Amino acid sequence: MTRMGDLLGPEPTLLPGDIAAEDALDAGENPTAVAAAHPSASVAWAALAEEALNDGRTITAYAYARTGYHRGLDQLRRNGWKGFGPVPYAHEHNRGFLRCVAVLARAAESIGETDEFQRCLDLLDDCDPAARAQLGLS
Incomplete structure (x- = not known):
């Protein structure tokens, strides 16, 4: 995996x-049960947040995404992240976290929390400039 354009920055x-x-999620298990069984798994919270937002x-959705x-x-x-540096969307296991940030952005925008919406977009851009497009945010 490359450093995503910053040769002096941290590794992804x-x-x-x-x-x-x-x-469990791939097998179609209920995201609520998966989150209860695996509360540290961002991917489970992302599934819950996306489902809530779609409903x-x-x-x-905001609470699940947060x-x-x-x-x-x-x-x-x-895993060594210091609050900055690449978190590539291309790495499948990073997607749960990035999906949560995207739902948080959408929910924040929906309730008029523009500062939080912008922070989420900035975080996605900082993590991976391609993430927003992959997550359906422009």
Whole structure:
């Protein structure tokens, strides 16, 4: 994996993922049950947040996304991230965290929380300039 344009910056952070949670979601298990069984898995919170947002439950989506975002920050820090540097979308296990940030952005925009919306967009851009497009945000 390349440094994404900054030769002097830190190496990309590649999360190990939560294989059990990912497998459970891939098998069609209920995201609520997966999040309860694997509360540190951002991917489970991302699934819950996306489902809630799609159902029009914006505040619930915001809460799920915020939980997954914080769980993802914990994972990133445990894996050497210092609060900056690449977190590539191309690495599948990073996607749970990035999906949470994207849902948080959408929910924040929906309730008029423009500062949080912009912070989320900035974070996505800092993590991976291609992430927004991959996540359907322009």
